[in-house]
Amino acid sequence: MGVLHALKLGLLLPSKRAVFQLNRVKTKDFLTYLVLLNVLISFPNGVRLISKSISSGEFGKESLLILFIYPSFIMLFGTIGIFLLASIGVLIRAVAKRKLVYQLLWKMTVYALTYPIMLYTLFDVLGITQWALNLVLLVLFLVIFLKMILIYPRIRKGMDG
Incomplete structure (x- = not known):
């Protein structure tokens, strides 16, 4: 199972079944x-x-x-980027009134980045680096992420407050 299962889930997003299976991926495999x-x-x-x-x-x-230093910076800035994108998820969660905890939003962010990162890498290898392409990949991420968040049930009145 492991990492290949995690990759499969990332590629199946934003299907409802894959979204709910994300929480079952072991932390070791996720990391x-x-x-x-x-x-x-x-x-x-x-x-x-x-x-x-x-x-x-x-x-x-x-x-x-x-x-050593370049990969360390990539991990650092990648983690900061995921934190910022997951924070956008917190805003979406609040507006959409969905039952989600930040830890799951963080995990969902990583998996929602699967296609954008694969496409970015492909375009980078081909020498295609345009700011508009990065914007399109960000929109792709946001569409996948939004669909994932909207799969979760709404907060019922009277539960949290």
């Missing part, structure tokens, strides 16, 4: 999936950095930066 998405998004640029460094003869000096 591995999160790391793999970060590796995927950083891979094309990482390869470019390594090849540029090798061709300039500076790889020995720059290897620490490229192999």
